[in-house]
Structures are given as C-alpha cells and as structure tokens.
Amino acid sequence: MRILVAGASGQLAKALLDTAGGRHDVTALGRPTLDLKDAASVARAVTATNPDAIINAGAYTAVDKAETEEPEATAVNVGSANLAREAARRDIPFLHVSTDYVFDGKLDRPYRESDPVGPVGAYGRSKLAAEEAVAAADPRALTLRTAWVYYHEGANFVRTMLRLAETRDELNVVADQIGCPTYAADLAEGLLKLAELRVADGQKQPGGVYHLTGSGETSWHNFATAIFAGAAKRGFKVPAKVNAIPTSGYPTPAVRPANSRLDCSLIEKTYGVRLPVWPDALERCLNAIALHKPG
Numbered sequence: 001m002r003i004l005v006a007g008a009s010g011q012l013a014k015a016l017l018d019t020a021g022g023r024h025d026v027t028a029l030g031r032p033t034l035d036l037k038d039a040a041s042v043a044r045a046v047t048a049t050n051p052d053a054i055i056n057a058g059a060y061t062a063v064d065k066a067e068t069e070e071p072e073a074t075a076v077n078v079g080s081a082n083l084a085r086e087a088a089r090r091d092i093p094f095l096h097v098s099t100d101y102v103f104d105g106k107l108d109r110p111y112r113e114s115d116p117v118g119p120v121g122a123y124g125r126s127k128l129a130a131e132e133a134v135a136a137a138d139p140r141a142l143t144l145r146t147a148w149v150y151y152h153e154g155a156n157f158v159r160t161m162l163r164l165a166e167t168r169d170e171l172n173v174v175a176d177q178i179g180c181p182t183y184a185a186d187l188a189e190g191l192l193k194l195a196e197l198r199v200a201d202g203q204k205q206p207g208g209v210y211h212l213t214g215s216g217e218t219s220w221h222n223f224a225t226a227i228f229a230g231a232a233k234r235g236f237k238v239p240a241k242v243n244a245i246p247t248s249g250y251p252t253p254a255v256r257p258a259n260s261r262l263d264c265s266l267i268e269k270t271y272g273v274r275l276p277v278w279p280d281a282l283e284r285c286l287n288a289i290a291l292h293k294p295g
C-alpha cells in the first residue's frame with residue numbers, strides 16, 4: 001500500500017515511518033513541499049505520491065502560542081480539509097488526527113464521541129474547526145481524537161521529564177489533570193491498521209469521529225513517577241523528589257482540560273482497534289530511549 005503522511009518532522013509522522021517499516025511504501029511530506037494551508041501544494045503532493053490512503057499527522061500543535069496566534073492555528077488546522085478534499089476526489093481513505101482539547105474537561109467520566117464539545121482554548125477551537133472542515137470535505141474521513149502523545153524522539157512529556165532530571169533534584173508535577181498517555185508507536189500502529197481496513201473494505205464501514213488513546217488512565221504526576229521509576233532501572237539520573245502540585249501551581253497561557261480521558265470503546269467495537277495499556281507502552285518507550293543513551 002502507498003501511504004502519504006502529512007507532517008514529516010513531527011513525532012507521530014516519525015512513528016508512522018518507523019512503524020510502517022517494510023510493510024508499506026510510506027512517504028512523509030511536510031512544509032514547504034506540503035503545506036496544509038496551501039491547497040495547491042497539497043494537490044501537487046497527492047498527485048506526485050499517488051497514494052492508496054492519506055494520514056494527516058501535521059497540525060499547528062503549539063498549545064500555548066495558539067492563544068496569541070489563533071488565526072494562524074486555525075488556518076493551518078482547517079487546512080487539513082485540503083487533504084480531505086483530495087482524498088474524497090480520489091475515493092481513497094483519509095485519516096485525520098484530532099485531540100481531547102475539543103472538550104472542556106469538566107465531565108467526571110471518560111469522554112464519548114457523542115458528548116458535547118466545548119474547547120476552552122484557541123488550539124482546541126482550531127482543532128474542532130478542523131474536524132468540521134474535514135467532515136464537510138470528505139464525509140467518509142476517519143477522525144481519531146487522541147491525547148497525551150509521546151515518543152522516544154521529539155518534544156514530549158517523557159523526554160522533558162528526563163531532560164529536567166539531568167539538572168534538578170526536585171520537580172513539581174501537576175496531579176489534578178488526568179488522561180491516558182499515548183505512545184506514538186501504538187497510535188501509528190492503530191492508524192496503519194485502520195488505513196489497511198479502510199482500503200480493504202472500500203470504506204464501507206462508517207467514517208466520522210472516534211476516540212483512540214492508550215488504555216488506562218493516570219495523572220501527570222503519577223505518569224512522571226512511573227517515568228522516573230523506569231528511568232532509574234535503566235541507569236538514568238532521576239530526581240530525589242517529585243512533588244504533586246495543583247494546576248493552579250503551574251500557570252500556563254492556555255487552560256488545559258482537567259479530564260482528558262477519552263472512552264475508546266467505539267473504535268474497538270467498530271474496527272477492533274485497541275491500543276496497549278500505558279505502563280507497558282512506557283516501558284517500550286524507555287527501552288528505545290535507553291538504546292540511544294550516551295555512555
């Protein structure tokens with residue numbers, strides 16, 4: 001299968017390239033060759049690669065910066081519809097990635113696809129606008145909302161914790177935001193399986209919005225504690241103390257949802273796709289990081 005991945009340098013794009021391996025012919029294209037905002041560049045990239053399926057791993061993802069750059073965040077993310085339009089025109093599957101930030105995080109259970117949306121920040125609003133634009137451009141597109149994505153490369157919570165631990169003996173980590181960490185390798189595997197199923201059945205199964213994160217749930221503080229337990233076993237320097245703090249103790253320009261948990265039962269029921277539990281995924285990520293550890 002030939003797969004075009006939009007967004008070449010991001011952590012999910014890298015994970016898709018790594019995971020697809022020899023299984024598929026994957027081309028990942030980013031700016032300037034493929035700029036989501038530029039319909040002509042998107043059309044040229046799709047024509048040049050002639051794919052059997054398109055996966056959009058590109059997005060404006062700077063959550064805090066989006067608060068002061070909302071028009072740019074919206075233009076890039078709504079630009080995903082340029083890809084969706086090309087996919088619909090060619091009758092090939094389009095898989096788009098969205099976020100838990102479309103919700104306000106106030107619900108006391110994991111969010112289902114049928115729950116009302118209500119983003120509390122500019123990034124969430126831009127991603128919600130993207131979901132709507134994608135659905136309008138290609139009603140058969142699959143939009144996968146995920147959360148708390150990390151990989152053994154790129155900028156993410158796991159690597160930030162390990163970097164901070166190199167110079168600090170004590171860290172404060174927010175304990176009142178809960179969600180499910182999603183290892184990009186597992187998300188990539190899930191997306192590839194969905195693309196394979198969509199190609200095989202000629203997109204007969206319903207498209208639309210689905211939730212897809214790692215399984216289980218935790219807080220950022222508990223996740224950090226697990227990262228350091230695993231890192232210590234692998235010979236990394238870890239802090240002596242990891243303090244649990246409230247969100248109010250770590251102010252950021254953008255408000256984060258307190259509850260980022262997504263109920264992923266619909267995608268499992270419809271497509272048989274379920275991602276592994278987060279502690280197992282974290283072990284695999286730390287193994288990959290340890291492989292490249294200097295010394």
Ligand SMILES: NC(=O)c1ccc[n+]([C@@H]2O[C@H](COP(=O)([O-])OP(=O)(O)OC[C@H]3O[C@@H](n4cnc5c(N)ncnc54)[C@H](OP(=O)(O)O)[C@@H]3O)[C@@H](O)[C@H]2O)c1
Nearest residue numbers: 007009010011012035036058059061097099146147148149
């Ligand atoms: N990270 C998370 O915790 C998280 C959580 C929920 C959902 N998501 C969603 O998951 C997807 C993948 O996220 P990620 O963590 O892999 O993000 P990432 O590492 O920040 O990568 C984003 C990618 O998008 C590209 N991009 C930015 N503007 C573009 C444009 N105008 N045209 C084409 N490409 C553009 C960037 O390329 P440049 O190098 O050119 O900037 C980069 O390769 C996104 O849809 C994101 O919203 C992420």
